[in-house]
Amino acid sequence: MDIEGYAKRALLNGVEESELEDILTSRIREVKNTTQKHARELSKASVVEAKSTLHVSGDVLTSTVSGISMGQFGVGSRGTGDFYTHEKIAEIIGKTGAFVDSSHLDDSGAVITDDGFKYIIVTVDGMHSRLSDFPYLAGFHVARAALRDIYVMGARPVALLSDIHVADDGDVAKIFDHIAGITTVSELIDVPLVTGSTLRVGGDMVIGDRMTGGVGAVGVESNLTSRIQAKAGDVILMTEGAGGGTVSTTALYYGMHGVVDETINIKFLDACEALIESGLTSKIHAMTDVTNGGVRGDAKEISRTAGLKLVFEEPRMRKLVNPPVLNMLESLEIDYLGVSLDSLLIIAPEEYTGDIIETVRNSGVDIDIVGKAEEGSGAEIIIDGKKCDFTPRFRESAYTPIKKMVGEEEPLDFEDMKHAIDKAAGESLDKKRKIIDRIKKD
Known part of the structure; x- marks a missing residue:
């Protein structure tokens, strides 16, 4: 509270x-x-x-107000509202000197070293908010997510860092379990956890035992596989997936606890290691992980960034979803294409697909061709031989009882809310520029 x-x-x-x-x-x-x-x-x-602190004044102390709450706009729910907010975040950050920055909507950012021979890749992931009572699981999945975001840039991770916040009444041992979860992945993939921060949520002003936090990762590489490099004519491949924090949350809050064990693996990381070791990442145009928002969300982001149309074949994707996980999702009427599957999506020239498939399968991970990139925009999915629209919903697939109650449909006043968000983002950007000018003059 x-x-x-x-x-x-x-x-x-x-x-x-x-x-x-x-x-x-x-x-x-x-x-x-x-x-x-x-x-x-x-x-x-x-x-x-x-x-x-109720009534304050001045540019620094006065907060911008949009009148729209996070929940109303679906921020963090990996749907159209969330994607729109991230576009506004990129506008406030502005154009940077980075090789890959927030405007690319990639999983990580990248800068070039002074000698021009290496990229330094940086990312951060927040733990799943519903795993507060399961700190080991939260640590395992958020560490794996951070490493995924480095790997999909074609880079090898070299270090992890963590940030843990536990509310005032939380048991100190939550920290230990969380770190144990992070370092389970760290040791399995041989990437050290080198630093971090441990604090209380809101200090003395938040009571209860809620835990939150995140894990960051750093990687280095000479060749990148950022989304903007995808080209028309490329083939889309996908690896097998059993989900991570989202699937675990679904299993926990629907009482299907045994499915959680299906998510405890590092197959995604093994597949990426095999591709890097083989040198094939230099042939791949783009990679991404199927995270919250599912393939629907990734398709929208890649299409927008690369200026391409993506076409997917649903039967081929279905075969790559872990059977117990797929059975659980379908029994609960949860769209498996709208949630995190922990699968790797690869976009590459057709001539290299045979080598990619062989390399990944030899690492013990299944993979198949699931679509193609074409000239155009947006995304389509082929179901029973028919091309269907494949855009994300307002929120990711509702995967807990509360999320089902909230729903996935776009609110009727979404356009009005967007105008309010635009105005607020503009005001924050003006504030930033104003303070920068003031400091420079001083």
């Missing part, structure tokens, strides 16, 4: 301080094993702090 946020909302809604202290005291004692006296003192201090 966010005590500070609760206090500020109550004060803005005109709740009297004495009443607010009573409410907060009760709420705090619901969570914390503490005395009435201590809970009351904490409530009073929270109200003092909330009042002190």
